[in-house]
Amino acid sequence: MYNLKDNNYNVNVRQDEPKLKLWTSAGLMLTYNCPAACKFCYYNCNPQKKGLMNIETAISAWQSLKDLAGDSAKIHLTGGEPFVYWEHLQELLKKANKMQLGKIDVVETNAYWAQGQTQIRERLNFLAEHNVKRLKISYDPFHAEFIDYEKVKRLADIAMEILGPDRCQVRWQEYLDNPIDMQNLSEKEKQAQYIATLKKYPCRFTGRAGSDLAQQFADKRPEQLEDQNCKKNFLSAKGVHIDPFGNVFSGVCSGIIVGNINQKSLAQIWQDFNPTKMDFFCVLFNSGPVGLLQKAVKSGYRKRRLYVDKCHMCTDLTQFFFDNGLLRPIIGPVQYYT
């Protein structure tokens, strides 16, 4: 396990100043592919997306997180939809089991695959026997637009029976208990449901949420975001997401690459991560996305009149940078931005 002082930022800050936290959690995104295309998807996933994290990449990320965080290391498997590649997921869990890497904190799914009872039971038993602590089933009006309620209900019921309530979570139970027939609503009615849902369960306006959906909530002029830097977001991020190509994103900052585990171990990326010494990150760290506006406008970015918050502005700006081939390879990958 590493010490805080092993990080390049932390060695130079005063004792009483906040330090970059040790990353203790990693979400391994097996793929950007997903049978759904939820309006609020932070990683812009959909059925056309390609890419699959190879087993070696996943294992090396897992091992490196353990080096970094010791017993506090928490891995979750996500996507996209990890069950699109069920055989691959099985292979990964078998290998991790064999190597005694420990428990997987969570495996996420949207239940699109939960058709037949026998297959569901087989898969859940496999997860139960391969160190998976919890299955998280995502369900809300955004998912309900793409995934049939019957599948979600079937999977949740069988998971409750096989895994038990401590090892099965539906997010959000409220919509499983009171389903909304999103697939038969008009566009206007869907919009009303999105808004009602986000008032109850706010989302981040990154990824796909940063486009159409954000327009419904945008109420801040750019000047109102001037005092919002990202120092705290970078320093207190408890973990990272790692995409199928090895790209590492800090905390909630999807599409902004802090390193790639195919070039450097995760532990080394954490050690080297010093936002104050990396141009692009330094601007975000000190001034937030407002600090990027001037450069973007000079390159042709059309400032919006209103944004929801700094992450919405950041998402809009990074999309512009990507579309114009700027700031590569930090702004990427293609699968996220297209």
Ligand code: SF4
């Ligand atoms: S189910 Fe999850 S990964 Fe798939 S589009 Fe929806 S939010 Fe994204």
Ligand code: SF4
């Ligand atoms: S503004 Fe951008 S860098 Fe800052 S926390 Fe939000 S997504 Fe991350």
